[in-house]
Amino acid sequence: MSAVRARIAAAAQAAGRDAAGINLVAVSKTHPFEAVTAALAAGQLVFGENRVQEAAQKFPGLRTAHPAMRLHIIGGLQTNKARDAVRIADVIETLDRPKLADAIADAIQREGRAPQLLVQVNVGDEPQKAGIPTAEADAFITACQARFGAELAGLMCIPPAEGDPAPHFTWLAACAARHGLGILSMGMSGDFETAITHGATHVRVGTAIFGARG
Numbered sequence: 001m002s003a004v005r006a007r008i009a010a011a012a013q014a015a016g017r018d019a020a021g022i023n024l025v026a027v028s029k030t031h032p033f034e035a036v037t038a039a040l041a042a043g044q045l046v047f048g049e050n051r052v053q054e055a056a057q058k059f060p061g062l063r064t065a066h067p068a069m070r071l072h073i074i075g076g077l078q079t080n081k082a083r084d085a086v087r088i089a090d091v092i093e094t095l096d097r098p099k100l101a102d103a104i105a106d107a108i109q110r111e112g113r114a115p116q117l118l119v120q121v122n123v124g125d126e127p128q129k130a131g132i133p134t135a136e137a138d139a140f141i142t143a144c145q146a147r148f149g150a151e152l153a154g155l156m157c158i159p160p161a162e163g164d165p166a167p168h169f170t171w172l173a174a175c176a177a178r179h180g181l182g183i184l185s186m187g188m189s190g191d192f193e194t195a196i197t198h199g200a201t202h203v204r205v206g207t208a209i210f211g212a213r214g
Contacts (some may be wrong), residue, residue, distance in 0.1 A: 001042045013194040025094025031091030050075025052084045076130040079103040093118040093156040123168040124160035169198035
């Protein structure tokens with residue numbers, strides 16, 4: 001944990017940024033409850049989970065002892081899991097299609113709570129990946145802002161595994177700026193320093209903290 005924080009600080013300094021403006025999301029997906037408690041003991045309070053079911057097993061019991069902790073859903077979200085996600089998550093980073101927006105809006109009304117929302121953009125327009133296509137992103141973001149207001153707070157992306165991620169991070173930052181959105185969730189264990197250079201406010205780091213997935 002300390003090594004990752006040191007890398008974030010160094011990348012921020014090199015980019016002329018304040019490291020305090022960069023949030024580390026510890027990606028605890030597939031790692032056991034004990035790994036989360038160890039990270040909490042080390043002072044980490046923000047966690048990312050792919051699957052709502054897994055998050056529901058790990059996190060509710062920890063909130064009493066750690067009321068400041070925050071849970072991000074960072075995996076593709078099925079519409080039939082939207083209500084569960086709204087119930088337990090502080091941030092849903094993977095809003096990426098109109099039907100999911102409908103399901104989340106309905107869940108917010110039913111649950112009486114509204115997590116922060118990020119639109120996931122498929123910056124590489126890869127057919128196998130989730131995320132709104134780049135050609136549809138502006139219209140979708142505008143529609144979500146009208147629907148959710150300030151709860152639509154930013155954008156998220158996972159760039160292609162091959163090639164330089166920098167152009168994709170640049171694209172996402174420019175898109176967020178067009179829409180006045182302040183949160184940029186981009187960068188993972190292999191590229192978060194590059195993401196910080198291009199304006200990331202949240203970096204999602206799993207392997208560099210917890211080791212290989214369980």
